Amino acid sequence: MEPNDYIEANRIMWNETADVHALGYVTELQKAIQAPNFSTFDEVEKRLFAQIELSGKAVIQLGCNNGRELISVKKAGAGRCVGIDVSDKFIAQGRQLAGLAHVAVEFVRSSVYDLGPEWEGQFDLVYVTIGVLGWLPDLDGFFGVVSRLLRRDGQLFLYDMHPILNMFEVDKGLVVEASYFQREPFVDGEEPDYMNPTQVVKAVSYWFPHTLSEIIGGCLKHGLQLTHFEEYEHDLSMVYAAFEQLAKKPPLSYSLVARKTL
Numbered sequence: 685m686e687p688n689d690y691i692e693a694n695r696i697m698w699n700e701t702a703d704v705h706a707l708g709y710v711t712e713l714q715k716a717i718q719a720p721n722f723s724t725f726d727e728v729e730k731r732l733f734a735q736i737e738l739s740g741k742a743v744i745q746l747g748c749n750n751g752r753e754l755i756s757v758k759k760a761g762a763g764r765c766v767g768i769d770v771s772d773k774f775i776a777q778g779r780q781l782a783g784l785a786h787v788a789v790e791f792v793r794s795s796v797y798d799l800g801p802e803w804e805g806q807f808d809l810v811y812v813t814i815g816v817l818g819w820l821p822d823l824d825g826f827f828g829v830v831s832r833l834l835r836r837d838g839q840l841f842l843y844d845m846h847p848i849l850n851m852f853e854v855d856k857g858l859v860v861e862a863s864y865f866q867r868e869p870f871v872d873g874e875e876p877d878y879m880n881p882t883q884v885v886k887a888v889s890y891w892f893p894h895t896l897s898e899i900i901g902g903c904l905k906h907g908l909q910l911t912h913f914e915e916y917e918h919d920l921s922m923v924y925a926a927f928e929q930l931a932k933k934p935p936l937s938y939s940l941v942a943r944k945t946l
């Protein structure tokens with residue numbers, strides 16, 4: 685398969701997932717997002733966004749899903765906010781949620797790899813949260829896109845599940861099921877939805893494991909100098925939440941901030 689074939693398969697799976705989320709979760713979000721103090725930020729994001737200083741900044745979120753996090757960024761004082769997602773249906777949900785929240789957020793349906801030169805150098809911050817990198821077949825290409833989107837001195841804020849989790853299946857505990865250095869994608873289909881495990885998402889999808897050194901190295905190669913990196917004992921994925929209760933834990937998540945110096 686070519687990279688675009690994987691991305692297209694994943695787009696179909698994410699559209700099916702959006703339909704599942706529309707059955708319940710989005711209805712709750714439609715109500716919650718109208719509250720003036722609505723925010724998805726946890727303690728890590730509150731602390732890091734305070735350091736980054738969101739006020740007036742032009743922000744682009746890659747893999748924005750239904751936009752709830754980007755709407756929180758806008759409500760926290762950011763300037764122009766643009767959400768990019770490959771799923772038509774999540775982009776439609778984002779537009780609707782931003783309308784209900786009465787905030788001006790632009791939503792664009794696109795694969796991150798298809799963002800052309802018209803997007804270059806426009807943003808102070810690229811925001812990427814839990815569960816985006818694994819859908820991307822070409823991580824080096826992705827960090828090239830991130831770097832091009834940023835102005836000089838612009839920053840990347842990445843907050844994601846820890847890649848060591850790709851070695852484990854949550855219901856088997858800390859039994860190594862896959863090499864940390866696996867190159868081939870994990871192929872899934874007929875999987876319980878991560879928000880609503882009683883619903884099954886049928887479409888086949890492809891998840892690409894990337895090592896921490898590929899993530900950090902990808903930043904450095906594209907002129908993104910790390911200014912912050914931390915690992916955490918809390919889970920962001922919902923899939924690995926049970927690991928929070930283990931006495932001897934692997935790292936479950938991490939945050940990374942990098943500044944474009946080129």
Ligand SMILES: C[S@@+](CC[C@H](N)C(=O)[O-])C[C@H]1O[C@@H](n2cnc3c(N)ncnc32)[C@H](O)[C@@H]1O
Nearest residue numbers: 698747749769770771795796813814815816819
């Ligand atoms: C796990 S979700 C992100 C969830 C988000 N952090 C949240 O909590 O709402 C991953 C998102 O990445 C998007 N995605 C996957 N491949 C993509 C690509 N090539 N370009 C843009 N978005 C992509 C999916 O459509 C999906 O909405």
